[in-house]
Each structure stands twice: as C-alpha cells, then as structure tokens.
Amino acid sequence: MYKPIFTGARQVEAFDYGTATPFATTSQTFAENKYYSSFTVGANGSYRNVVVEDELNKLDTLATTATGKGFVRYVNAIADSTNPAIVSITKGASVINGNAAYATVSEFKTVDTGNVVLNVSVGSATANRTIAVEKGKIYTVLLVGVPGSTDSAKAVQIKFIQNGQVTP
Numbered sequence: 139m140y141k142p143i144f145t146g147a148r149q150v151e152a153f154d155y156g157t158a159t160p161f162a163t164t165s166q167t168f169a170e171n172k173y174y175s176s177f178t179v180g181a182n183g184s185y186r187n188v189v190v191e192d193e194l195n196k197l198d199t200l201a202t203t204a205t206g207k208g209f210v211r212y213v214n215a216i217a218d219s220t221n222p223a224i225v226s227i228t229k230g231a232s233v234i235n236g237n238a239a240y241a242t243v244s245e246f247k248t249v250d251t252g253n254v255v256l257n258v259s260v261g262s263a264t265a266n267r268t269i270a271v272e273k274g275k276i277y278t279v280l281l282v283g284v285p286g287s288t289d290s291a292k293a294v295q296i297k298f299i300q301n302g303q304v305t306p
Contacts, residue, residue, distance in 0.1 A: 140302075145170045150187045152178040162187045175301075179241050181217035181284050181292075188213070190243045197246055197276065197304045208271035209246040209304070210254065212279040214238040216294055218260050223281055226257040229271070238281075246276065256296050260285045267296040276301040 145168050152162040162178050162185040173192040178185055197209055210233065214223045222237040229250045238244070251273050257266045263285035271277060278301055283294035 140173050143168050143174070150176050150189055152185065152187055161185050164189065175243075175278070177213050177215060177243065177280075179213075179215040179217070186241065188241050188243060192301070193246070194276075194302075194304070206251060206273055207248045208251055208254075208273060209276045210234070210249050210271065210279060211244045211246045211277070212238065212242075212281055213244075214240055214242045214258075215280060215282045216240065216258070216260050216263075216285065217283070218285045221261050221285070223258050223260045225281065227254060227279070228257075229254045256298075258294065258296060260294060262286075263294040265294045265296050267298075269298055274303045274305055276303065 147165055147167045150164050150166050151160040153160050164187040166189040168174060173194045175190055175192050177188045179188055180186055210227055212225055216223050219240045222239050225234055225236065225238045227234040233247050233249045234244060249271055251271050253268050254271045255268050256279055258281045278299050280297040282297060284292045285294055287293055
C-alpha cells in the first residue's frame with residue numbers, strides 16, 4: 139500500500155521495534171506525483187535503506203499493451219556484498235536472468251500469468267520457489283538471508299509481496 143509523503147528532501151529511517159531506536163537512516167528527495175518503495179537491507183548490525191521510484195505510470199502503459207500479464211521485480215537483500223546473486227525468473231522463457239549486486243532493486247518486468255519459477259544463488263547458497271502470478275498484479279520478490287548461515291531462519295530464501303494491481 140502506498141502512503142502519501144511530502145515532497146522534497148526527507149529522512150527515511152528504519153526503527154528497532156523494541157527500543158524505537160533508528161538503525162538505518164538515509165536521505166531521499168521525493169518528487170510530486172511519484173511512487174516510491176523503501177527496503178531495509180543488511181545483517182549483523184550493518185543496515186541501510188534502499189529507496190527506489192516505482193514507475194507505476196510505465197506499468198499502466200504496459201498493462202494496456204500486455205494484456206493478460208503480471209509484473210515482477212526483485213530486491214537482492216542477501217547479505218553478501220562480495221558475491222553478486224545470480225537471479226533467474228522464468229515463465230516458459232527467461233524473464234530475468236543475470237547478476238544482481240547486493241541491495242539491487244530491478245525494474246518491473248512483464249510476465250505471463252500462471253506459475254513463475256524463481257531461483258537465486260550466491261556462492262554455494264541457493265534457493266528456489268514457484269509463485270502464481272495473476273493478471274495485472276504487481277509483485278516484488280524479496281531475496282533474503284545470509285549465505286553460509288547454519289540457522290535455517292537466516293538461510294537464503296525467496297519471499298514475495300503483492301504490491302498492487304494495474305488495469306488497462
């Protein structure tokens with residue numbers, strides 16, 4: 139869900155729920171009539187915010203020309219700045235396939251509806267998942283974890299959220 143924000147230079151902060159203490163702060167200039175997403179990435183006491191403009195007006199145009207499609211992007215929040223993640227998103231053919239540096243947020247890509255296969259690897263750590271993409275819906279795939287972690291809760295994983303929906 140997108141919330142209104144005042145335009146201009148603003149601080150974006152992530153807080154520790156228990157102490158209400160900020161642990162990641164960044165400055166971002168917000169423009170009028172634009173949409174933004176903020177992601178906090180990091181591990182082991184080293185965190186930062188990544189703010190990106192969501193080009194929803196571009197998706198409205200794509201929804202008109204790409205009827206029956208969904209939209210997918212990824213955020214590489216796998217805490218390993220030395221090795222880029224190898225990301226693959228496929229639906230019959232490759233939608234996204236390539237290297238993604240830590241804290242990278244891809245553009246939204248058009249994808250056929252139905253089951254979409256997601257794969258990520260960083261060094262020897264790998265994860266895969268299949269999600270069902272629906273017509274006109276917008277998804278953000280979250281690549282998270284710490285490579286080499288022996289804690290299953292911190293292992294490399296693929297999660298996703300549905301951002302919203304566009305209609306032609």
